[in-house]
Amino acid sequence: MFQESLRKIITTLALKNEEIQNFICCLKQNLENLEANSNRAQEDLESEFSSLHAVLDELKEGMVTRIKQERASRTYELQSQLSACTKVLESSEELLELANQTLCSSGNDSFTQAAKDIKDSVTMAPAFRLSLKAKASDSMNHMMVDFTQERNMLKAITFLPVPATPEILVAECQVFDNTVTVVWTLPEADSKIDHYILEYRRTNHEGPPRAREDYPWMVMEGIKETEYTLTGLRFDTRYMTFRVKACNKAVAGEFSEPVSLETHAFVFKLDAGSSHQNLKVEDLSVEWDSSGGKVQDIRKEKNRTNSPMHSPARTAMMSPKRAPSARVGRDRFTAESYTVLGDTMIDAGQHYWEVRFDKESKAFAVGIALRSLGRFDQLGKSNASWCIHLNNWLQQSFTAKHNNKARTLDCPIPDRIGIYCNYEEGTLSFYNSRTKTLLHTFRTKFQQPVIPAFMVWNGSFSVQTGLQVPSIVLSGQKRNSNTSSSNASLT
Numbered sequence: 001m002f003q004e005s006l007r008k009i010i011t012t013l014a015l016k017n018e019e020i021q022n023f024i025c026c027l028k029q030n031l032e033n034l035e036a037n038s039n040r041a042q043e044d045l046e047s048e049f050s051s052l053h054a055v056l057d058e059l060k061e062g063m064v065t066r067i068k069q070e071r072a073s074r075t076y077e078l079q080s081q082l083s084a085c086t087k088v089l090e091s092s093e094e095l096l097e098l099a100n101q102t103l104c105s106s107g108n109d110s111f112t113q114a115a116k117d118i119k120d121s122v123t124m125a126p127a128f129r130l131s132l133k134a135k136a137s138d139s140m141n142h143m144m145v146d147f148t149q150e151r152n153m154l155k156a157i158t159f160l161p162v163p164a165t166p167e168i169l170v171a172e173c174q175v176f177d178n179t180v181t182v183v184w185t186l187p188e189a190d191s192k193i194d195h196y197i198l199e200y201r202r203t204n205h206e207g208p209p210r211a212r213e214d215y216p217w218m219v220m221e222g223i224k225e226t227e228y229t230l231t232g233l234r235f236d237t238r239y240m241t242f243r244v245k246a247c248n249k250a251v252a253g254e255f256s257e258p259v260s261l262e263t264h265a266f267v268f269k270l271d272a273g274s275s276h277q278n279l280k281v282e283d284l285s286v287e288w289d290s291s292g293g294k295v296q297d298i299r300k301e302k303n304r305t306n307s308p309m310h311s312p313a314r315t316a317m318m319s320p321k322r323a324p325s326a327r328v329g330r331d332r333f334t335a336e337s338y339t340v341l342g343d344t345m346i347d348a349g350q351h352y353w354e355v356r357f358d359k360e361s362k363a364f365a366v367g368i369a370l371r372s373l374g375r376f377d378q379l380g381k382s383n384a385s386w387c388i389h390l391n392n393w394l395q396q397s398f399t400a401k402h403n404n405k406a407r408t409l410d411c412p413i414p415d416r417i418g419i420y421c422n423y424e425e426g427t428l429s430f431y432n433s434r435t436k437t438l439l440h441t442f443r444t445k446f447q448q449p450v451i452p453a454f455m456v457w458n459g460s461f462s463v464q465t466g467l468q469v470p471s472i473v474l475s476g477q478k479r480n481s482n483t484s485s486s487n488a489s490l491t
Contacts, residue, residue, distance in 0.1 A: 044250075067143050074136035081135050092127040163193055163246035163253035166226075170259050173242075176471045180261060183227040184244050192248040196223040200230065200242045203260060239263065266351035267466045268344035268452060275340035276333040285462040286340060286454065288361075337378050341369065342452035342463075348423050352469040353452065354433045356416045357390075361459020365389040365401070366417055368428060369453035379455045380406070386442045387453065388417065388430045400430075400440040409440055420473050421450070427477065436472045441480065 095118070102114045122128075164187050172183040182198060199217040220228060243258040272281040278292040333339040346368070357364045365379040367387025379387040380401025389406070390413060391397045398413050399406040411432075418433035428442040454461060 063143075063145070067140070070140070070143060074138075077136040078134065078138075085130065088126045088130050092125060095121055095125060160192060160248055160250045162251055163190060163248055164188065165254045166196070166244050166246055166256045168242060168244060168256050168259045170261070173259075173261055175261050175263055176468065176474075178233045178265075178468050179229055179231045180233065180240065180242075180263065181227060181229040182242050182244070182261075184256060185226060186246065190246070190248075193246050194248050195221070196226070196228075196244055196246055197221050197252065198223055198228050198242065198244045199255070200240055203239045203241045233263070263468070264349070265466050265468045266344075266346070266353055268342040268353075269465075270454075270463065271341050271343040274332055276338045278338060279340050279456065281340055284465065285460070286456060287460040288338070288456055288458050290458075333375050335376050337374075337376055337455070338363075338457045339369075339373075339377075339379060339453060339455045341373075341454075345371070345449040345451050346421055346423055347449040350420070350422045350469050350474075352418060352420050352467050352473065354416060354418045354464045354467060355454065355461055356464070357456070357461035358459040359390070359413055359415050360392065361390065361456055361461075362393050363389070363391050363455065363457040364459055364461060365453075365455040366419060366430075366461075367453055368419075368421060368450040370448055370450055372448075373453070379453055380404070385453055386428050386444070387455070388440060389455075393457075400442070402442060407440070411437070411439060414439075418470075418473070419452070420469060420477070422477070423450070429473070429477070431473060436470060436476070438476060438480070 099118045099122070102111065102118055105111060105114075166184040166186055168182060168184045174181040180200075182200075184196075186193070198220040200220075201215040201217045203215065220230075239260040240263045241258050241260045243255040245255045246253045270281050270284060270286065275281045275286070276292075278289055280287045280289040280292065355366050357366070365387040367379055367385060369379065369385035373382070373384045377384065379385045380389055381404045383403040386402045387400075388409070389397075389399050389401045391399075397406075398409045398411070400409060401407075414432040414434065416433040417439070418431040418436070420429040420431065421427070423446055426443055426445040428444075430439040430441075431437060432439060452463075454463070
């Protein structure tokens with residue numbers, strides 16, 4: 001007893017020692033990261049200041065050049081004016097000296113003529129035509145600068161704050177038509193935010209996101225608004241997890257708390273083990289093969305065995321990650337029931353899938369069936385199946401069938417049909433998948449799970465799954481929830 005107690009103490013102590021050792025390693029790693037990050041921050045700061053100095057030096061050089069150019073231009077004009085004035089002054093002084101000499105010799109006979117000549121010279125002298133106003137100012141006040149505002153701005157330079165952590169507004173997020181719109185907000189407005197980074201990944205569970213996930217984060221960068229829409233998605237999981245962070249020019253903030261949004265879509269494959277021998281099934285595509293049954297008969301003759309372990313239903317490859325075939329222990333469809341079922345049952349919820357078929361097929365049908373559908377049963381000819389049926393044999397018809405009753409559909413035959421099933425409400429609707437025009441609706445009450453069902457004779461088709469119910473279909477179902485009972489005879 002004491003040994004067992006001591007072993008537990010030793011185990012607990014060993015685990016605690018391991019936790020402490022891991023924490024010590026974490027602290028050492030944090031110290032190394034701190035040194036590296038601080039060095040990088042210092043280098044970034046020096047780089048920013050160097051770039052700022054470079055901008056100031058370039059600005060200074062340009063302004064000094066402008067001052068030098070202004071000084072050179074004005075110097076040229078003033079020197080030119082000074083040279084012209086000097087020449088005029090010299091000429092005026094010579095004329096003045098000549099006038100004084102003439103005045104001193106006023107007794108001479110030539111005085112009168114000399115005085116007249118001097119008078120004419122003075123009248124035409126350049127000194128009297130010369131402007132005595134400087135052509136250029138010596139003031140350089142217009143080249144002065146005031147860096148008061150800029151100096152205050154530089155003094156206000158500080159470290160950018162780390163952006164606040166956004167919060168995803170789950171109530172405003174939308175999931176429809178294979179798109180997801182994520183909406184978030186910040187605790188308070190921040191003019192420094194430059195963009196947001198949104199990350200998302202698939203998850204396969206309900207509730208809080210796990211610490212570790214198998215799927216990688218997908219990154220959407222450079223988002224300028226506080227919402228983003230992911231388009232063109234094909235959902236093969238029920239939930240997608242999202243997180244977002246804000247970034248300014250220098251640093252990114254912390255990621256928001258991750259949230260999971262439901263992106264439920266119905267995903268299934270075709271169960272080759274249920275298909276008629278004349279149907280060649282490859283994943284989600286089916287082609288009519290008239291030799292299929294003969295080949296099986298030849299193989300059966302060669303094998304000479306009736307063991308159920310060698311039946312086609314047993315040897316068919318099962319779809320990965322799917323429940324066993326709904327027809328385990330039963331033979332595949334036979335005779336004229338050229339049918340194949342999906343490998344996933346519907347027992348709850350709303351689901352939507354589409355099928356594209358060859359309109360030249362001799363016969364084609366799409367719908368749902370109960371698990372009790374017999375191996376000889378044709379779609380729509382028993383109370384275990386509901387379908388839309390195209391017949392091109394002898395005379396063309398396009399009908400809705402159930403329990404061996406048919407209703408002719410008065411509408412163009414599309415090449416792609418959308419199927420909507422609401423299990424709880426007992427609704428099965430068929431749409432032209434391109435225009436979302438309603439073709440027909442069955443209303444019933446499903447007593448047991450149903451399975452997607454298909455039939456083709458001398459033709460082909462392919463199925464697309466992983467689709468959400470289109471919003472236009474959901475809105476149309478709400479409008480038609482109280483429609484007339486015109487389909488009652490087929491329910």
